[in-house]
Amino acid sequence: MPAILWIMVLACTVPEALLIGADLGAWGTIRWRPDSYAYGAFWAGLLHGWLPNYPLQPYVMFVSYAFLHAGLWHLVVNMIVLVSLGRHIIGQIGAWWFIVFYMLCVLGGALAFAALTNTLQPMVGASGALFGLVAAALIWNRRGVSPHHPLSFSTIAWATALMIVLNLGSYLLASGHLAWETHLGGTIVGLTLAPFFRNS
Numbered sequence: 317m318p319a320i321l322w323i324m325v326l327a328c329t330v331p332e333a334l335l336i337g338a339d340l341g342a343w344g345t346i347r348w349r350p351d352s353y354a355y356g357a358f359w360a361g362l363l364h365g366w367l368p369n370y371p372l373q374p375y376v377m378f379v380s381y382a383f384l385h386a387g388l389w390h391l392v393v394n395m396i397v398l399v400s401l402g403r404h405i406i407g408q409i410g411a412w413w414f415i416v417f418y419m420l421c422v423l424g425g426a427l428a429f430a431a432l433t434n435t436l437q438p439m440v441g442a443s444g445a446l447f448g449l450v451a452a453a454l455i456w457n458r459r460g461v462s463p464h465h466p467l468s469f470s471t472i473a474w475a476t477a478l479m480i481v482l483n484l485g486s487y488l489l490a491s492g493h494l495a496w497e498t499h500l501g502g503t504i505v506g507l508t509l510a511p512f513f514r515n516s
Contacts, residue, residue, distance in 0.1 A: 421448025428501025
C-alpha cells in the first residue's frame with residue numbers, strides 16, 4: 317500500500333482509537349469525544365454567529381472534520397473504502413495529486429454541508445471525500461477519460477445517477493443519521509474535477 321495511504325489511514329484511525337479507549341475508560345475521560353467534536357467537528361452554527369472555541373475554528377473545521385469519526389463502524393467502513401479506492405487512484409494520478417484531489421473533495425463536502433444543512437449537530441467523517449473519489453473513479457473507468465478527452469453527457473449522467481443511488485442507500489441504512497449534504501458536495505467535486513486530474 318502506498319505510504320501516503322498509510323499516513324491518511326493513521327490520521328483518521330489514531331484519533332478514533334484514542335476516543336474509543338476514552339469511551340471505554342481505558343485512558344483519559346469520557347469528555348474526550350465531545351471535546352474533540354467541540355474543537356474539530358464541522359459546526360454550521362459557527363458560520364452563523366456562534367462563538368468559536370479558538371479564533372481559526374470556523375476555517376480549520378472545513379478540513380479537521382474529515383479526520384474525526386463517530387465510532388468504530390463509521391471509521392472501519394470509511395477506511396476500507398479509502399484503501400480500496402486510494403490504491404487504484406494513486407496508480408492513476410500519483411500520490412501528490414491524490415492528496416490535492418482528496419482535500420478538494422473534503423472542502424467541497426464541507427461547503428455543501430455549510431450551504432444546505434439546517435442541523436445544529438456536529439458533522440464528522442471522511443465519507444464526503446470518499447464519495448468524491450468514487451465519483452471520479454466511475455468517470456475515469458467508464459471511458460478512460462483524460463484532460464484531453466472531453467466527457468460525454470451520458471458518462472456524466474451515468475456517474476451522477478449511480479452516486480445518487482449510493483447516497484440514498486447510505487442515508488436509508490443509517491436511518492437518516494448521516495450528512496447527505498457532505499456526500500453531495502464531495503460527489504460534485506469528484507465529478508467536476510475528475511477530467512482535469514486524469515493522467516495529470
